[in-house]
Amino acid sequence: MRASIFSAPAATPSLEALIRLIVLLAAVALLVFGLLFPLFAMLVKSLQDRSGDFIGLANFVQYFQTPALVNSIANSLRVAFTTTVVVAGLAFLCAYGITRTCMPGKRLFRMLAILPILAPSLLPAISLVYLFGNQGVLRDVLAGHSIYGSIGIVMGMSFWIFPHALMLLTTALTNSDARLYEAAEALGTPKWRTFLTITLPGVRYGLISCLFVVFTLAITDFGVPKIIGGQFSVLATDVYRQVVGQQNFQMGAVVSVILLMPAVLSFIVDRWIQKRQVAQLSARAVPWQPTPSPLRDWTFALLCYSVAGIILLVIGTAVYASLIQFWPYNLSFTLQHYTFQGLAGGGWGAWFNSLKLAFSVALVGTLVIFFNAWLIEKSEGYRPLRQGLHFMAMLPMAVPGMVLGLAYIFFFNQAGNPLNWLYGTMAILVLNTLVHFYTVCHLTSVTALKQLDPEFEAVGASLKVPFWTTFSRVTLPVSLPAVLDISVYLFVNAMTTVSAVVFLYNSDTRLASVAVLHLDEAGYFASAAAMAVLIFLTSLVVKLLHTALTHVLLNNAQRWRQAG
Amino acid sequence: MQTTLTSPLTAHSAAKPLSPSAHLSIDGVTKRFGSFTALDNIALQIQEGEFVCFLGPSGCGKTTLLRTIAGLAQQTAGSLIQRGKDISMLPPQARDFGIVFQSYALFPNLTVFDNVAYGLRNRRSDRAMIDARVAELLALVDLSGSEHKYPAALSGGQQQRVALARALATEPGLLLLDEPLSALDARVRGHLRHQIKALQARLGVTTIMVTHDQEEALTMADRIVVMNHGVIEQVGTPAEIYHQPASAFVASFIGTMNFLEVTAQANNHALLGTISCPCLPHVYPQGQAAQLAIRPESVALSASTTGLSGDVMGIEFLGAFQRVSLSLNNTEQWLLADVPSRDSATLGLRLGQTLGIHLPADAARLYPAGSNQS
Amino acid sequence: MSKLRRLFQPTQIATALLATTAVAFTSVASATELTVYTAVESDDLQKYAERFNAAHPNITINWVRDSTGVITARLLAEKDNPQADVIWGLAATSLLVLEEEDMLERYAPAGVENLDPKFIDAAYRNGEDPAWVGMDAWVAAICYNTIEGERQSVPMPTSWEDLTQPEFEGHVIMPNPNSSGTGYLDVASWMQLWGEEQGWDYMDRLHNNISRYTHSGSAPCSLAATGEAVVGVSFAFRGARLKSQGAPIEVIFPEEGLGWDMEAAAIVAGTAKQEAAQTLMDWAVSREANELYNEGYAVVAYPGMAQPIENYPADITDRMIDADFQWAAVNRERVLAEWQRRYDGKTEQ
Incomplete structure (x- = not known):
């Protein structure tokens, strides 16, 4: 080598390779210990009796011989199907309004439509009791039917699942090719035929994917049926009842395995569709721009505003319920329900714990998941390891929260497990929440990373810059919008989730979302509403901060992001 | 270094005795992806200060070979020796090269200055030294004054020059260029081609460039390595490659080539239909089917139609010359001939005309039948 | 951008990570922490802890509260690996079940002799240390x-x-x-x-x-x-x-x-915190504690001190059935x- 002033030794390459291998192994370990082993422990548990002896499928036989339990399968399927039809239909119409009409107030509607995501699924259930319960102002709308049961469950689920479906369908409907519509118009095709032959086929993958996402969310949701299900039991509440109510862990495991099946099935179908969807839209497609048509535009506007109105009504009801002295007999306003003084659930301490959890998951989870995605996408070598990691990163999507939480009990609470010390700590809640919401973050990371030049790492290596420098100086800053999206997604979900953590908190780590549940169980409905509203407001503030921050960042980055 | 001559690399035309000035010696390098062989027993010597082009159609393995040299891909077998040091198993960080990619791969969030200084920073050189070095490099690529711009504000050609400056910043012993000009439009490409070549000559840095563009390879390279299906077809100077293609593939890939089905005859002749044509010395036994390759510009046309002749079926005006498609009279084959514009008037070129054809023996080369399909 | 870039330097990331982890996982250290399982109405838990701590400030109570069935089932499920040190405020029927399983540590709290015998584990009448003591009905x-x-x-x-x-x-x-x-x-x-x-x-x-x-x-x-x-x-x-x-x-x-049922207290067998657990038990049978119970319950274990409670009938004791907890x-x-x-x-x- 020529003598050079620039030839000072760089980082030892072997050390760098070693570090890379170690972090890769750590990433694998995270998902093996945080996902695979617990799930395996749960499967084993479902095949054991109370004393831990292997009894084959006897628990399953017993399950299917207990009508009270088997009923729940049909119940779950029924509410999930109904919810899917309601949500997908409504979301399709609204998404159509957003993308294919010139209806006024699109931005406002999209903002309002996102709100349900910021609330725990317990919130709509509480509001529905106030709206449609025996004392509810809208009670007569149900024509004598009780809100406690399948009607309430479908309504509550529809509320909080709607934004998910709307986002998926809006994306699907945005990807249109104007050339097809122009061709149809030139041929004098009637509007309804254009819709059937161009619009629907164009969104079929997005639509099917949406149906499965909604179905999975509905069949695995715990919060809504727990609050408003009454005697109408579903699989998710059965898991809770078996485990928490009766401490029958074996039967809890059996119900979990059964609950896992529809979720896994819809996961497989969704993956299959995603694969087929690749490159459906050619790069030369011209986006379709709607032209004004007052009748159509206002029809859709009316529909969308009605949906937005319902969303605001549900949230507003929870806020109202939390501020009323003693509903329905003393309607004076008070803030006393926000003191949570001497009530179940841990009060403000629980809220603070949730905040800690949400910040920890947002920070740790974002870095870990994004970095792991980077390892998978941008590393050379260790191919089986990286493929295995990617597969495991996709799995959590198919694992319902109840199942994951229960699986954690089985795995981490084994007396012989060296990780036993994690049990009952904040750390296990962080781990559980991180794993629970891993997949969406992973996919977001991968999408963002795929948009980067594939040679950044090679350039860094050729310049003898260690990989972590290139990661922190280039990859991370360039992917910042996606990284922020991931962190706010994790934050909001950590704030609102109840299904997995309901099995894992202890007296020091009670969470706000679990507190909502316990307050409701104990009959403190106003305080339960107050806590749910508190969670919603916290998520809302963080979401607004995120929007502002993203805005500022993108403005600042405008200098280098502008097209050349 | 001592072990490099033991493998069957001598079977390859590229195998030469080790030269003391070899910068890089590639020996028996094989790369497999599952059952697919991307590189098959590659052997090659690259001299100090040389500009070498890897040329071939897409999928021929040229990029894989470049990435193997960089350590970005790991060979399945074989060794790489750079300046006497075995780098076969070293990660990219431990090898001595700079690299420029087709996509430029400039860091979009860093200024031109920070991009060029990227590899310098890490070496903890002091600030003034870095400033001076970056200024020097930007001057070298004609971009002085663009230090504080972001890549997105530069044109494609400018971005590629920044990438070049960045790759050269750490004074690598070897410069690797992976299709550096393919993303640019034709005019910029021609200009940058010249600039890179001049820069390379001035700095004397050993350079390997991967390209699928023969014109690029012919104009820039000291030597061209033509690759196909993971093997080296021929190594040689641009003139050797063009005028003495070692295989039908090389003959067909570089420039335009006529291939005529013939039967080999003794005494360096080949039978085309019923006419026996002289050709360059060949090794085929009498009566064996072969193909005769001749470039259009070597074909001579005349008004006299004795011997080989053909009918003009098409005339293409290409500026300096006209390309004539002929249907041969004694065999159902086609032939292209380039006629310099000033000669076409003499011939009175027109469609349907029958012309005599002369295939000069020193430009007619025999290849095995059916071997030019890549 | 330069500020941002600095934010993402590895050292900063590590520091931020550590800081958050520290915030998230630090719990306040104190002399002795007792994990107490209870089904007492959550309205009152804070009050119970405050009163107890007024007398014994060096013992911190970590409440694990749930409804009776859940706490009972949880104790049974944790039989081989008990997490609780003390049970304070769980149905006597549940404690009887736990006693069957040998999960309770026999202990006679100081002053247990002052309680109404009906509120003490029957074994006490036979001269043994009681496995549990009642608090209120x-x-x-x-x-x-x-x-x-x-x-x-x-x-x-x-x-x-x-x-x-x-x-x-x-x-x-x-x-x-x-x-x-x-x-x-x-x-x-x-x-x-x-x-x-x-x-x-x-x-x-x-x-x-x-x-x-x-x-x-x-x-x-x-x-x-x-x-x-x-x-x-x-x-x-x-x-x-x-x-x-x-x-x-x-x-x-x-x-x-x-x-009716009794709320009762007991020490979980195998606890490592014997001394603190016994301190809590001693306090749980004290007059002070019974006054505390009396704030919500008309009938308490300490005889002759119960004050009538608003919205309770005065003759409530007479109307309670002769409950057989053993049967239950x-x-x-x-x-x-x-x-x-x-x-x-x-x-x-």
Whole structure:
């Protein structure tokens, strides 16, 4: 080598390779210990009796011989199907309004439509009791039917699942090719035929994917049926009842395995569709721009505003319920329900714990998941390891929260497990929440990373810059919008989730979302509403901060992001 | 270094005795992806200060070979020796090269200055030294004054020059260029081609460039390595490659080539239909089917139609010359001939005309039948 | 951008990570921490801890609270690897079950001799150290919403039998005995009042009128208080408290007699914190503690000191049935299984 002033030794390459291998192994370990082993422990548990002896499928036989339990399968399927039809239909119409009409107030509607995501699924259930319960102002709308049961469950689920479906369908409907519509118009095709032959086929993958996402969310949701299900039991509440109510862990495991099946099935179908969807839209497609048509535009506007109105009504009801002295007999306003003084659930301490959890998951989870995605996408070598990691990163999507939480009990609470010390700590809640919401973050990371030049790492290596420098100086800053999206997604979900953590908190780590549940169980409905509203407001503030921050960042980055 | 001559690399035309000035010696390098062989027993010597082009159609393995040299891909077998040091198993960080990619791969969030200084920073050189070095490099690529711009504000050609400056910043012993000009439009490409070549000559840095563009390879390279299906077809100077293609593939890939089905005859002749044509010395036994390759510009046309002749079926005006498609009279084959514009008037070129054809023996080369399909 | 870039330097990331981790996982250290399992109404937990800490500031109580059934099941599930040090405020029937399983540590708290013998583990009378000591009695009651009753023409019940009348159909809510101690107390008391067979017969008829079974014992009264139900089968403590908060309810003590259970305290066998656990037990039988219990419960273990409580009838002690906790404990698992078989599948259809 020529003598050079620039030839000072760089980082030892072997050390760098070693570090890379170690972090890769750590990433694998995270998902093996945080996902695979617990799930395996749960499967084993479902095949054991109370004393831990292997009894084959006897628990399953017993399950299917207990009508009270088997009923729940049909119940779950029924509410999930109904919810899917309601949500997908409504979301399709609204998404159509957003993308294919010139209806006024699109931005406002999209903002309002996102709100349900910021609330725990317990919130709509509480509001529905106030709206449609025996004392509810809208009670007569149900024509004598009780809100406690399948009607309430479908309504509550529809509320909080709607934004998910709307986002998926809006994306699907945005990807249109104007050339097809122009061709149809030139041929004098009637509007309804254009819709059937161009619009629907164009969104079929997005639509099917949406149906499965909604179905999975509905069949695995715990919060809504727990609050408003009454005697109408579903699989998710059965898991809770078996485990928490009766401490029958074996039967809890059996119900979990059964609950896992529809979720896994819809996961497989969704993956299959995603694969087929690749490159459906050619790069030369011209986006379709709607032209004004007052009748159509206002029809859709009316529909969308009605949906937005319902969303605001549900949230507003929870806020109202939390501020009323003693509903329905003393309607004076008070803030006393926000003191949570001497009530179940841990009060403000629980809220603070949730905040800690949400910040920890947002920070740790974002870095870990994004970095792991980077390892998978941008590393050379260790191919089986990286493929295995990617597969495991996709799995959590198919694992319902109840199942994951229960699986954690089985795995981490084994007396012989060296990780036993994690049990009952904040750390296990962080781990559980991180794993629970891993997949969406992973996919977001991968999408963002795929948009980067594939040679950044090679350039860094050729310049003898260690990989972590290139990661922190280039990859991370360039992917910042996606990284922020991931962190706010994790934050909001950590704030609102109840299904997995309901099995894992202890007296020091009670969470706000679990507190909502316990307050409701104990009959403190106003305080339960107050806590749910508190969670919603916290998520809302963080979401607004995120929007502002993203805005500022993108403005600042405008200098280098502008097209050349 | 001592072990490099033991493998069957001598079977390859590229195998030469080790030269003391070899910068890089590639020996028996094989790369497999599952059952697919991307590189098959590659052997090659690259001299100090040389500009070498890897040329071939897409999928021929040229990029894989470049990435193997960089350590970005790991060979399945074989060794790489750079300046006497075995780098076969070293990660990219431990090898001595700079690299420029087709996509430029400039860091979009860093200024031109920070991009060029990227590899310098890490070496903890002091600030003034870095400033001076970056200024020097930007001057070298004609971009002085663009230090504080972001890549997105530069044109494609400018971005590629920044990438070049960045790759050269750490004074690598070897410069690797992976299709550096393919993303640019034709005019910029021609200009940058010249600039890179001049820069390379001035700095004397050993350079390997991967390209699928023969014109690029012919104009820039000291030597061209033509690759196909993971093997080296021929190594040689641009003139050797063009005028003495070692295989039908090389003959067909570089420039335009006529291939005529013939039967080999003794005494360096080949039978085309019923006419026996002289050709360059060949090794085929009498009566064996072969193909005769001749470039259009070597074909001579005349008004006299004795011997080989053909009918003009098409005339293409290409500026300096006209390309004539002929249907041969004694065999159902086609032939292209380039006629310099000033000669076409003499011939009175027109469609349907029958012309005599002369295939000069020193430009007619025999290849095995059916071997030019890549 | 340069600020941002600096933010992402590895050292900063590491520091930020460490800081967050520290915030998230640090818990306040103190002299002794006792993990106490309880089913005491969460309204009162803070008060219990405060009073106790006034006397013993160096012991921190970590409450694990859930409804009676849940806490019982949890203790049983953790039998091989107990997490609790002390149980303070759990149904005596549950403690009897735990004692069967040898999960309780026998200990005679200082001053236990001052308590009403009925409130002490029977073994004490035979000269052994008691496995558990009682604190107070909580008594079944019905919460009836007067406004809703009038509006929906549901008369005010005066007896358990009234609840099976046709006009109550769909208006009665009661706790699920599998999860709720109050629920089991009701079931056990009906069986002791009328015999097992008659008890099931009663519940079969009652079941027709039940709109749903709740997870906790206080929820039925809360639901009656907000008018979601007309009648909630619950317990006196909750009803009295809701009434004083202004709920339009009457707390009804059915004429057939009142089922009741004792809240009791015990040390979990195998605890590493013997000394602190015994300190807590000593305090739990003190006069001070009984005064505390008396703030919510009319009947406490310390004889002759109970003050009457608002919205409780003065003669409540006389109306409590002669409860056989031993029976309730021994038959608990069997009765609950049968209950589950009969009623747990109740769905909307």
